[in-house]
Amino acid sequence: MATEAQNASAAPVDAAHATTDRNFFQERSGIKSWLVTLDHKRIGLMYLVAVVLSFLVGGLFALLIRIELLSAGRTIMDADTYNRVFTLHGAVMVFLFIIPSIPAALGNFLLPIVLGAKDVAFPRLNLASFYLYVVGAVLALASMIIGSVDTGWTFYTPYSSNTDVGSKNAVIWMTGAVFVLGFSSILTGVNFITTIHKMRAPGQDWKRLPLFVWATYATSVIQVLATPVLAITLLLLIMERGFGLGIFDPRLGGDPVLFQHFFWFYSHPAVYIMILPGMGIVSEIIATFSRREIFGYMFVAMSSVAIALLGFLVWGHHMFTSGQSEYSTMVFSALTFLVAIPSGVKVLNWVATLYKGQITLSAPMLYALGFIVLFSIGGLTGLFLGTLSVDIYLHDTYFVVAHFHYVMVGGTVCAFFGGLHYWWPKMTGKLYDERLAKVAFWIFFIGFNVTFLSQFVLGSRGAPRRSWDYLPQFEELHRFSSVGAFIIGIGILLMVIVFVRSLVSGAKAPPNPWGSAALEWQTTSPPPVENFASTPVITRGPYDYHLATEGELYAGFPEDFEPSKKA
Amino acid sequence: MDHIPDIFGQLPKQASTLAASVDWLYQFIFWACVIMFVVIIGAMLFFVAKYRAKPGEKPLAPGPKHTTLELAWTFAPLILLGALFHWGFQSYVFSAVAPATSIEFRVRAKKWNWEFEYPSGSREGGVLVVPVHQPVKLIMSSEDVLHSFFVPAFRVKRDVVPGMYSTVWFEATELGEYDVFCAEYCGTSHSSMFAKVRVVTAAQYREFVLNMDRPPAGKTKAQWGAELFTANSCSACHHVVAGEAGGVGPNLFGVIGSEQPLEGGGTVHADLAYVRESVLRPQAKIVRGFTTAQMSTFTLSDSRIEAIYAYLETLR
Numbered sequence: 001m002a003t004e005a006q007n008a009s010a011a012p013v014d015a016a017h018a019t020t021d022r023n024f025f026q027e028r029s030g031i032k033s034w035l036v037t038l039d040h041k042r043i044g045l046m047y048l049v050a051v052v053l054s055f056l057v058g059g060l061f062a063l064l065i066r067i068e069l070l071s072a073g074r075t076i077m078d079a080d081t082y083n084r085v086f087t088l089h090g091a092v093m094v095f096l097f098i099i100p101s102i103p104a105a106l107g108n109f110l111l112p113i114v115l116g117a118k119d120v121a122f123p124r125l126n127l128a129s130f131y132l133y134v135v136g137a138v139l140a141l142a143s144m145i146i147g148s149v150d151t152g153w154t155f156y157t158p159y160s161s162n163t164d165v166g167s168k169n170a171v172i173w174m175t176g177a178v179f180v181l182g183f184s185s186i187l188t189g190v191n192f193i194t195t196i197h198k199m200r201a202p203g204q205d206w207k208r209l210p211l212f213v214w215a216t217y218a219t220s221v222i223q224v225l226a227t228p229v230l231a232i233t234l235l236l237l238i239m240e241r242g243f244g245l246g247i248f249d250p251r252l253g254g255d256p257v258l259f260q261h262f263f264w265f266y267s268h269p270a271v272y273i274m275i276l277p278g279m280g281i282v283s284e285i286i287a288t289f290s291r292r293e294i295f296g297y298m299f300v301a302m303s304s305v306a307i308a309l310l311g312f313l314v315w316g317h318h319m320f321t322s323g324q325s326e327y328s329t330m331v332f333s334a335l336t337f338l339v340a341i342p343s344g345v346k347v348l349n350w351v352a353t354l355y356k357g358q359i360t361l362s363a364p365m366l367y368a369l370g371f372i373v374l375f376s377i378g379g380l381t382g383l384f385l386g387t388l389s390v391d392i393y394l395h396d397t398y399f400v401v402a403h404f405h406y407v408m409v410g411g412t413v414c415a416f417f418g419g420l421h422y423w424w425p426k427m428t429g430k431l432y433d434e435r436l437a438k439v440a441f442w443i444f445f446i447g448f449n450v451t452f453l454s455q456f457v458l459g460s461r462g463a464p465r466r467s468w469d470y471l472p473q474f475e476e477l478h479r480f481s482s483v484g485a486f487i488i489g490i491g492i493l494l495m496v497i498v499f500v501r502s503l504v505s506g507a508k509a510p511p512n513p514w515g516s517a518a519l520e521w522q523t524t525s526p527p528p529v530e531n532f533a534s535t536p537v538i539t540r541g542p543y544d545y546h547l548a549t550e551g552e553l554y555a556g557f558p559e560d561f562e563p564s565k566k567a
Numbered sequence: 568m569d570h571i572p573d574i575f576g577q578l579p580k581q582a583s584t585l586a587a588s589v590d591w592l593y594q595f596i597f598w599a600c601v602i603m604f605v606v607i608i609g610a611m612l613f614f615v616a617k618y619r620a621k622p623g624e625k626p627l628a629p630g631p632k633h634t635t636l637e638l639a640w641t642f643a644p645l646i647l648l649g650a651l652f653h654w655g656f657q658s659y660v661f662s663a664v665a666p667a668t669s670i671e672f673r674v675r676a677k678k679w680n681w682e683f684e685y686p687s688g689s690r691e692g693g694v695l696v697v698p699v700h701q702p703v704k705l706i707m708s709s710e711d712v713l714h715s716f717f718v719p720a721f722r723v724k725r726d727v728v729p730g731m732y733s734t735v736w737f738e739a740t741e742l743g744e745y746d747v748f749c750a751e752y753c754g755t756s757h758s759s760m761f762a763k764v765r766v767v768t769a770a771q772y773r774e775f776v777l778n779m780d781r782p783p784a785g786k787t788k789a790q791w792g793a794e795l796f797t798a799n800s801c802s803a804c805h806h807v808v809a810g811e812a813g814g815v816g817p818n819l820f821g822v823i824g825s826e827q828p829l830e831g832g833g834t835v836h837a838d839l840a841y842v843r844e845s846v847l848r849p850q851a852k853i854v855r856g857f858t859t860a861q862m863s864t865f866t867l868s869d870s871r872i873e874a875i876y877a878y879l880e881t882l883r
Contacts, residue, residue: 079755152752158729159712159754250730256713257728290618291626299637321715321750322726323733326663330656337648341641348640351607352633354614358624361615369615373608380600383648387596387655389589389662393722396715396750460577460593462719464750467758471746517626545626553626 023429023526038123039529043130044109045427050133051105054096055413059492061089066451066485069478072470080165082468083150090153091174095181096137098412099270102277103223104129104188106419107216109427111192113520114210116201116538118530121194129187136181143173152466154267157248157259161240172241175234182231185273189223192216203538210518210542211287211294214301215280218308222269222276226312230266233259257322264315272311274408276304278371278415279346285368285422286350288516290357293543296349303342310339320388321395329388336386343379347372362514363437367418370445374410378403381456396466399459402452410448417444417495424499425513429526430506432498440494447487454480515555518542522552571595582741582766583721588658590722596651662723665736669704672697676727677710677863679756681747689779689868692798695747696765697739698772704736715751718764726751739766780870792878795871804862807882816862817854820882828855842876843869 024041034042064085068075077085108126112119120126143149147167151160160171196209196217209217237259239245246252248259287294294300316324316332350372359365381403385391394400425431454477459465463474470478512521519542523532540547554561570587571594578590672695673684683695697703707716707727714727716735725735749760767775782791796802804815811818817827823842826834830853835841844851849862867875 079758083752083755083757150754156713156752159752162712163754165755254730256730291620291624293629296633296637299641321724323728323731326660329659333655333659334652337652340648341644344644345637345641347607349637351611351614354611354618356627357614357618358620358627359615359618360620369611372611376604376607380604383600383651384593384596387592387651388659389585389655389657389722390593390596391655392659392662392724393589393593393719395724396717457575457577462579462717462746462748464717464748464758466752469758544629546628548626 022528023524024529025429025526027529036127038119038127040108040112040120040123040126041427041527041531043126044105044107046130047100047108047133048105048427050130050137051097051101054092054137055101058089058092058097059489061085061092063485063489065089066482068468069470070482071479072472072475074469079468080150083165083466084148086466087149087152088144091140091149091178093408094153094270094274095178096133096140098274098408099181099185100133100188101416102281102412102419103192103216103219103273104133104184106281106416106423107192107212107277108188110423110520111195111213111216112199113523113527113531114213114518114542115196115199116204116519116532116536117195117199118532118535119199120191121199122191125187125191129184129191132180132184132187136177136184139173139177139180143170143177146170146173149174154263155234155237155259156263157237157240157254157256158250160237161249172238175238179231179234179238182227182234185223186227189220189227192220193224196220201536201538205538207298208538208541209301210280211283211297211300211304212277212280215276215283215304218304219273219276222273222308222311226266226269226273229262230270233262233266236262257319257324260319260322261315261324264318265312268315268318269308269311271404271407272307274412275375276307278412279304281415281419281422282350282368282371283346284518285364285418286353287543288422288514288518289360289362289365289368290353291360291515291545292353292357293541293545294349295352295355296345297541297543299345300349303345306342307339310335310342314339317386317391320391333386333388333391337383340379340383340386343375347376347379360514362421363434363441364418364422364514366438366441367414367421370441371411371414371418374406374414374445374448378406378410381406394459396464397459398455398463398465401465402455402459405452405455410452414444417441420499422514423520424502425509426520426525426527428503428506429509429524430502431509431513432502432506436494437498440491440498442491443494444488444491447484447489447491450484450487451481452484454478454484510555510557512553513555515553517545517548517553571598579719580741581720581722582739582743582745583718583723584738584740585658585662586720586722586740588661592651592654592658595654599647662736665704665734666702666738669702669736670698671704671706674705674707674716674727675710676707676714676716676749676760678712678754679749679760681716681749681760681762682866683762685776685779687776687779689776690866691779693761694763694765696767696772696775698769699739699742699766701769701772702736702738704734707733707735712753713751714749714753714760717748717750718745719748720745721764724750739764742766742768780868782874787877788874789877789881792874792876795867795875796878799865799867801875804860815857815860817857819879823876823880823882829853830855830858839873839876842879843872846872846875 024039068077068082147170149170150165151163196213236247240247240249246254248254248256283294283300314332314336316328317336320329384394421437458474458477463470509525511525551561571591581587581590670686675682680692682690682692684690709727709729715724716727717724721737723735723737725733727733743766745764747762747764749757782788806814806818807820809820822837825837827837828834835852846865846867849864
């Protein structure tokens with residue numbers, strides 16, 4: 001039995017070549033074949049295009065913010081316009097880009113493949129989730145067109161209950177958009193949980209799951225449990241605005257602090273919806289480019305679950321100055337420090353994996369190492385904000401802005417880019433110019449630190465966030481930060497060029513260009529419609545390099561490894 | 568380790584009894600983070616430099632399990648985290664409980680200014696004058712949306728929430744003027760919702776409070792009234808030059824002593840009582856044709872209203 005299984009697991013690449021030459025792109029063609037597809041890979045790619053577009057729009061808003069803040073007073077826009085721009089930057093980046101980015105785009109493409117499955121458990125639900133996303137995006141766009149919101153992405157009441165800057169209805173449209181996007185997120189979560197439980201290939205037991213799957217699993221649990229609270233909260237806000245139902249507005253008998261409790265009950269766990277999948281990607285990349293299993297696999301896997309659970313218990317740390325009771329504040333501070341533990345466990349295990357590894361500094365690896373550096377800064381500066389009296393001082397200053405950008409951009413976006421570089425050959429079947437991709441990484445990395453290190457100092461010197469205007473003492477650092485934002489922009493532009501060139505004229509990618517032992521690299525690039533020619537039987541973990549055959553780790557084309565197989 | 572120098576100039580000047588403990592904790596965390604960062608990232612860079620893949624190398628067999636090491640670095644950080652929680656909570660409790668000897672001020676926040684009410688009942692917008700070395704407690708309320716009272720030099724911040732009172736206290740230790748920001752986004756002019764806290768000696772404070780409802784030295788009542796007219800932004804809506812039209816509110820030139828036609832019929836004689844009512848309860852009597860915008864309520868002391876009346880009397 002054991003030998004049979006070994007052979008089976010070594011077989012997929014060859015078998016795929018033997019039975020079909022057509023990958024999932026070639027199987028069907030035409031626009032309709034995409035719009036009504038149930039193939040998780042196609043849905044993943046449509047998501048990818050959608051979230052990348054959202055990212056570019058959100059990035060454009062970021063650049064507008066940084067241009068306005070080049071100098072004190074008015075630079076290019078008035079205060080009302082600025083308030084709308086920073087709101088849109090946050091809302092687009094959070095709800096349209098970062099939450100769906102890794103799970104819905106890369107996760108959708110990869111999850112079934114790395115489990116050895118043919119598709120997700122509910123392919124129709126998967127397509128429905130994509131179209132809900134599109135509806136959400138259209139509603140958000142409608143809100144922008146009819147005048148746009150100026151509430152901040154947090155929609156704090158009673159400002160959001162009453163503001164009519166721009167348009168009376170824009171807030172309803174935008175919160176409606178987020179409401180719909182929430183359902184898209186829930187459907188993805190339900191689908192992934194079921195898929196991970198029920199669709200694993202024979203032999204793919206829980207201890208052999210790639211860490212990306214563990215991270216996705218933890219993420220999905222949060223999506224399913226937390227998102228409904230956001231949906232209800234926004235629905236209540238819509239009722240208050242539309243029908244004068246008094247929930248949050250004190251003039252109608254409501255409580256504005258209640259909104260903050262509801263909002264952060266979702267939005268703090270949502271921070272982990274954003275970062276956990278990124279951590280999963282980093283684990284994959286580090287294992288592949290150190291050619292060994294992740295140090296402390298079970299600790300890393302369980303730390304994802306621990307983060308997901310603890311993440312539900314710390315929302316009050318967004319509200320230390322809000323007027324919640326001193327006792328709640330005390331408890332939330334204590335619980336907040338506990339989240340530092342699983343995050344620290346991950347970082348230490350990644351670094352330990354490098355020890356005596358066989359390290360290759362490829363472009364994806366640079367992003368993974370960049371993630372460790374930037375996420376460490378983001379995580380460590382969280383210690384300032386968990387500490388009560390220091391948080392009281394730093395709350396709602398640029399320090400907080402810098403902190404969460406280090407986690408969300410330095411962390412999640414960096415990991416997303418890393419994952420994109422890592423799985424690009426698998427998804428598109430094309431190689432890209434690695435040298436240029438590395439240059440793009442360095443530009444992004446340097447630009448990022450220039451932009452946000454200066455914002456830590458702005459914050460620690462007392463500059464409040466969400467300010468269109470600022471006092472003269474803050475001008476120098478704001479300029480510095482703005483210059484950094486443009487360096488980031490250049491880096492990302494270069495990255496886009498690298499990928500476009502790869503699509504247009506990239507060389508054909510072999511099945512396993514990185515020489516990885518993980519399962520997704522054991523099928524063709526791009527994979528066939530049902531991912532593998534026959535259902536693989538899993539006999540080893542994704543990081544068991546010592547158990548993998550030379551053929552499985554071969555980085556070239558299979559026909560070159562065994563010339564006899566040539567057609 | 569009573570004091571950790573701020574060698575990178577990260578924090579502004581300290582001016583309250585709370586600031587030193589917050590700053591100490593800030594600097595402690597900063598250096599703890601620097602050490603952890605250097606160790607972790609240093610190790611990472613060292614491993615990356617040292618353990619490069621060599622062509623043709625066989626993959627490694629997995630090493631032994633390191634459960635002890637894992638458990639050690641899982642639980643050891645609890646010591647640091649526990650200490651940070653403890654110290655942070657300690658100075659938070661200090662900042663949350665105002666001493667019984669505090670003098671109390673009322674603070675009213677509205678889009679987009681701060682109004683301070685002194686223990687005497689007098690009110691002043693934009694500047695809060697407080698005595699040095701004296702605990703000061705602010706009882707704050709908001710007329711519209713969330714605001715947040717933030718004085719970087721004192722290291723204090725507290726949201727001002729409509730529908731409830733929130734409090735903040737500080738004891739200033741240095742004379743001078745300090746910035747007050749609104750730290751919670753509140754709309755169009757959020758970023759210019761500034762005020763100042765002026766810290767003065769106890770004697771100067773007594774002097775200030777005694778005289779705050781009298782014309783400043785060397786000024787007549789009418790001159791003071793003219794200043795108040797601008798300081799309270801009356802001039803934003805009311806023109807004062809003969810014949811100038813188009814203001815949000817009525818032109819006030821030559822109004823005093825005249826009969827004003829009212830919305831809904833009838834007239835009113837514009838005397839001191841009418842001016843007083845129009846400031847304190849602006850919707851009571853509305854001059855015909857001025858219903859588009861509602862004037863907000865201004866709570867001014869009688870002597871200030873009299874000064875404004877004296878100023879309006881000069882407009883003829």
